[in-house]
Amino acid sequence: MVQIPNTPAPTSPSAPRSVPTSADVARLAGVSRATVSYVLNNTGAVRISEPTRRRVQRAAEELGYVPHAAARSLRAGHTRMVLMPAPPVPAGPLYSQFVHDFQGALSRLDYTVVQYGASGLHGDEAARAWAELRPVAVLVPGPGLGPQGVAVLKRAGARAVVTLGTEPVDGAHALLTDHAGVGRGAARHLYARGRRRIGVVVPEEPGLEMFSAPRLDGAREAVHGTGATVSPLPLAYTEESAAGLAARWRDLGLDGVFAYNDEYAMLLMSALQDEGVRVPEDAAVIGADDLMLSRLLRPRLSTVRIALPSARGLAELVDRAVRDPGATPESHELFEATVVQRDST
Amino acid sequence: MVQIPNTPAPTSPSAPRSVPTSADVARLAGVSRATVSYVLNNTGAVRISEPTRRRVQRAAEELGYVPHAAARSLRAGHTRMVLMPAPPVPAGPLYSQFVHDFQGALSRLDYTVVQYGASGLHGDEAARAWAELRPVAVLVPGPGLGPQGVAVLKRAGARAVVTLGTEPVDGAHALLTDHAGVGRGAARHLYARGRRRIGVVVPEEPGLEMFSAPRLDGAREAVHGTGATVSPLPLAYTEESAAGLAARWRDLGLDGVFAYNDEYAMLLMSALQDEGVRVPEDAAVIGADDLMLSRLLRPRLSTVRIALPSARGLAELVDRAVRDPGATPESHELFEATVVQRDST
Structure with a gap:
């Protein structure tokens, strides 16, 4: 079935009918519509005398005429x-x-x-x-x-x-966009720093799975076969959720965490510190994105920098x-x- | 002079000419173009029999025909x-x-x-x-x-x-958008907390003057006639710029600062702390926006919350x-x- 999305409402009878057209401009300037089109679209294809060009431009200005991108794209077949x-x-x-x-x-x-x-x-x-x-x-x-x-x-x-x-x-x-590579880099780094029980923050906010799922997969892949473990840590972007995770931290028995990105890392790090969990001694924390805030936190936050071309x-x-x-x-x-x-x- | 911005390039001879039109759909379905338009635009104005409707829809699907918003808006006079x-x-x-x-x-x-x-x-x-x-x-x-x-x-x-x-x-x-009110609220608060020599951060990043100028004006207005002073503090969103301002802090003789927003406040507060300037004892700091980070900083950041409808x-x-x-x-x-x-x- 062909679905027609976003069908515009039918024209209401009260729609303004005074939108000036190129025909109005042509009439006022005393030229053809083709001439109006040549002048206002600046096509170099046709030479128009300077006085005619000025007459058309004055008429368009007087009437407040603006070309219709739609009409132009119908003619040109596409837009810019x-x-x-x-x-x-x-x-x-x-x-x-x-x-x-x-x-x-x-x-x-x-x-x-x-x-x-x-x-x-x-x-x-x-x-x-x-x-x-x-x-x-x-x-x-x-x-x-x-x-x-x-x-x-x-x-x-x-x-x-x-x-x-x-x-x-x-x-x-x-x-x-190699999100798995971001998770892989983070987990490899934690492993190299001696961490063996690694948590990976998975944001609970809808719409983020497309980034968080491959990041988690990448982290798993990085430590595959090493004996180190990777555990997903669901976390909402609220102080309550972070405090809850921090309160359970010692029971979880984790020693490192890839916190999805720098903002979730800041949230979790603050909750861990409030709970008396020392960063990095008890929990090594790494974010991603290398935002300014990663440099401003104390301790300064390790992160995965994502350079774009x-x-x-x-x-x-x-x-x-x-x-x-x-x-x-x-x-x-x-x-x-x-x-x-x-x-x- | 009427300027015509964004004139599309003239159609190149290699432009694809195979974009299917409603005429193609009409031909394939064996109906008129008007019927195609009635069916595909779902106008309730005209009753079309179910078999015809299906024939048109099948033809449109087969040809990959998509209605042209431009053409529709030309007919309707406007879009959604x-x-x-x-x-x-x-x-x-x-x-x-x-x-x-x-x-x-x-x-x-x-x-x-x-x-x-x-x-x-x-x-x-x-x-x-x-x-x-x-x-x-x-x-x-x-x-x-x-x-x-x-x-x-x-x-x-x-x-x-x-x-x-x-x-x-x-x-x-x-x-x-009452940006002056944001500055006024911040400066009034600093004044109420006993601060008399107030700095107001003015970001050096281009494009922010439209927000920062009225915020500064509002702060000035708030303490007008009280004997308290307001000094603009140019600051770029870099650690270097913040470190420079923090290093000069004692010479400036300020006791409070409205830091433009929470992000600049975090930047400045971190630099002041690195410089040994105590917050809030030596410098009371207030941000704006009430971002999550304002609650995560230590000391927790005072801020001007901007509630939108x-x-x-x-x-x-x-x-x-x-x-x-x-x-x-x-x-x-x-x-x-x-x-x-x-x-x-």
Whole structure:
């Protein structure tokens, strides 16, 4: 069944009917609609005399006429819009910075990034909703999109589909986010520091499983066959939850913990300290992301730094893909995970 | 002069020409284009027999046809799109949460929120770029948009324009963000705690002046005429900058500081402690935002909590404005600032 998401409400009879059109501009300027289009779209294809150009521009200004991106994209077959679905969880500091820098880099290449809000649709169904905006490229952060969704987007004119995730998707370029590698690095570090009973924080907040599950798997993999153990530690991002975990700490018999990221590490470390559990002596703690706060905590927090490639490099990848939509999909590692040892491990 | 931002590149000769259209669907299903449109847009206006409906849907699925939002908005005059320009700085934790909740609430009312990336354009020029997408409503976080930009958006069919800022804009609904009130609350609290020489952190990061300037003004206003002083303290979000300020602390002769927000407060407090300046004895420190970290720091950080109205309430305001585009613009206070005293003041 074809589902039609986000169908607009039918035009209400009270809809304003005074939106000026290019025909109004043409009438006021005394030129053809084609001339209006040539002038206002700055196409170099046709020479327009300077007085005519000025007349059209004055008329457009007087009427408050703004070209319709929709109409233009209908003519051109596509827009300069790079669509990014908004992530299903509030953006964290790393992702906010990434989106900000990436937007800046793409805007210097004359694209506009549009973040499309969560619509309650998932995977290939969501792809139909995105396709309706006829983006020239789509960058999908997170899982769910399959080969069918990629095909829907391409048939709707998207010249490039790029996914961020742990696995490539058929037909799309892939930026691989190796969350398992983050967990592997953290657990290896704890093991190297002599820890043998390792806890791994698994946030209880919905939407984070796509990151926490592979991080846990990576930690397990790192100590596989060594005799060391890895135990998942469910933790909500509240002081109560952290205090509860800290109160049980001695019974758990753990000597090290990979705390999912720096923010959960700060939460847990504070609760452990309140409980009299010494960091790192009784519990070595390592976070991830290398946020500023990891350097400000006492003891200073060890962390897994996740270096992203330059926003400019990623923007150029998108631009290359748009220019050559038939090219074989590229696959790139997005994360470079390195352990930064400080005083908490 | 009318500037036409973001003109799409002319169609390249290699543009895919195989994007299926509703005409293709009509041909395959053996029905008229109007019938395809009735079926796929779910308009209840016309009764279509179930076998025909199924034939159209099968044909659309087979061809991979997705309706074009642009074409639909050309017919309907508007979309269900609420456009929010992306802020000029990476989103902080409060704003990320706000956008996330607001998107959810609007999506339950059948709108889609689209965050429009910074285009390098400002104010009324930027409004023209936004207008090209023909959003049904626009929510502008931050200053720059003037009455002219509001008019451009409305002429392009936006039924509601809502600004977030310190002052209302003619023709737009206003959500007033009283940053001065945040500074006022912080300085009043420091004064009440006996502090008379108050520093106010002014972040050096570009794009934050729109928040930091009114916060500083509010702090000055709060102690005006009391004999207490307020001194601006430029600070970059780096350990080096904070260490420099901490090293000069005793020479500055200050006894209290409003640290702009909780993150700058954490940065400064850590540097003061490293320098042997006691918090709160030698320097009372207050932040703003009431982030989780304010409760996790030792001493626990006093802060100005900024309560936002419910996302649902704001979404309903937008919906009301869309339904009644002729209504007199409403003005609402967005912030409710209250001081939370903990151990750092």
